[in-house]
Amino acid sequence: NLIIASVLLDNQSLGFTIDNNNEAVHVELPETGIMTLVIEFSGKITDNMTGIYPSYYTVNDEKKEVIATQFESHFAREAFPCVDEPEAKATFDLSIKFDQTEGEIVLSNMPEVDTERRKETGLWTFDTTPRMSSYLLAFALGDLQGKTAKTKNGTEVGVFSTKAHVLRSLDFALDIAVRVIDFYEEYYGVKYPIPLSYHIALPDFSAGAMENWGLVTYREVYLLVDDNSTVKSRQNVALVIAHELAHQWFGNLVTMKWWDDLWLNESFANMMEYVSVDAIEPSWNIFEDFQTTGVPHALQRDATDGVQSVHMEVNHPDEINTLFDSAIVYAKGSRLMHMLRRWLGDEAFAKGLKAYFEKHQYNNTIGRDLWNALSDASGKDVSSFMDTWLEQPGYPVVSAEVVDDTLILSQKQFFIGEHEDKGRLWEIPLNTNWKGLPDTLSEERIEIPNYNQLAAENNGALRLNTANTAHYITDYQGELLDQLLEEFANLDTVSKLQILQERRLLAESGRISYASLVALLDLVEKEESFLIAQAAFFATVFGAPVPVQLLVFVVISFILLFLTRPLAVKYINTSTVKTNV
DSSP: OOEEEEEEETTEEOOEEEEGGGTEEEEOOSSOSSOOEEEEEEOOOOSSSSEEEEEEEEETTEEEEEEEEEOTTTTGGGTSOOOOSTTOOBOOOOEEOOOOOTTOEEEESSOEEOHHHHHHHOOEEEOOOOSBOGGGOOEEEESEEEEEEEOTTOOEEEEEEETTSOGGGGHHHHHHHHHHHHHHHHHHSSOOSSSEEEEEEESSOSSSEEOOTTEEEEEGGGTOOOTTOOHHHHHHHHHHHHHHHHHTTBTTTEEESSGGGHHHHHHHHHHHHHHHHHHHOGGGOTHHHHHHTHHHHHHHHTTSTTOOOSSOOOOSGGGGGGGOOIIIIIIIHHHHHHHHHHHHOHHHHHHHHHHHHHHHTTEEEOHHHHHHHHHHHHSSOHHHHHHHHHHSOSOEEEEEEEETTEEEEEEEEOOSSSOOOOOOOOOEEOOOSSSSSOSEEOSSEEEEOOHHHHHHTSOSSOOSSGGGOSSOEEEEOTHHHHHHHHTGGGSOHHHHHHHHHHHHHHHHHTSSOTHHHHHHHHHTTTOOOHHHHHHHHHHHHTTSOHHHHHHHHHHHHHHHHHHHHHHHHHHHHTOOOOOOO
């Protein structure tokens, strides 16, 4: 929707045509090569929350607005003519002039230059950006306030908002951003690439946040923390900041060639947000949050026949937005990255990332480039391990049983509801607590003899997928299930949660009866964890006929509210959030 007035080459007009169907302008060049085109154009600021758009808010009953940008995925073309695709990287020189009133400022990806000239002309000019994709360019202008601090390596970090908020609401985000950048620089072994890292809260924003290089934009709820903010909301703010900062390396410094590898950006950042927050605030036990949000979200959706795979082809810009799927690209993709990190080991994983960033910085890649770097660092074949998980929809259920002193492990795609089984197989990391078992299960079925001898050589009941980091569930049968449930009280919280989640899914699929879940209630009767109480509630309600669900939901809700209120209060009061700026 831009109006192209003219295209000039050495002050000579060139012919051009507008192709609205393809959102393109075709320019007739006399020759090819390095040349400078001057394109004169105009456009409109609209309320679509794409391109250049206004955010509205009120201060002291006065209506005001902030002008900002949202260029991902392909909306930079609404602001200026450009080759608006991830692989078309360029440097950008940005200058802005607007109807400025006293106190109003402009923020962008890079520091402002030539401030003395701006005082005379009103023209805000910013330093040249690094080589980057068009969708990462950003600016925001208006009556803004902010606070800044420095990282260990000297990066200027700033948090900004409108003046509708108290200034101290910026403190928490500023502290988290500084510490997360310090962590990433140490973990990746690669310095934060540009001079500043600004973060701005916008009153109107279509996404949760956007990783524009050096000027990350947020919904206000995901950046600002005031005196009334809960522990949960503070943790969410920390996770979102850590997610967007992970993109500054993975997505901005090194970028996907095309949108079909969007999963690589988002899955990686979704995984690293938990890794980084756990590192800077270990007392939060933040991985428990992923076990109660991302994990069940991915398992439930990915069990539906016909669900999309993580890696999807994209042939037209209109298809891009369909990729931003919270259950598959974010939750499942993140779980796959957690699974890969554990399979490789944290040291090899970090070493591979460092090599990947250093080799491909300021350029574009495909998923296999990352797999090659991780393979070189670990000595394992990452491509063959990951392909079955990325290209196939769904996930497996691993059945474990003992027959005539033989341990039998088998895999089959797990479904909830009507389905057509296509015989898919996965490279499954067993992640077992026992010695003497294979590292992975790639066949449909394996038999391991001398089970009793194997059990005598190991302590405790057999468990697969310990810590619940791999994307599959386990159906323990017979004595294996009995032994596991006998040890239930001594297991860690995540393992208990995993058992409850898996048994509920198995019942919902029809592999086991819902009646069998009732026996689990005896095991959780004395549990003090709110997470376990909540999981037990869902395990015993869902899957029953709808009228029964509604009745049980109402009754148990009142019971849980009464019984778990002290636990919830204890959980909140004993959780600490550090705000030391």
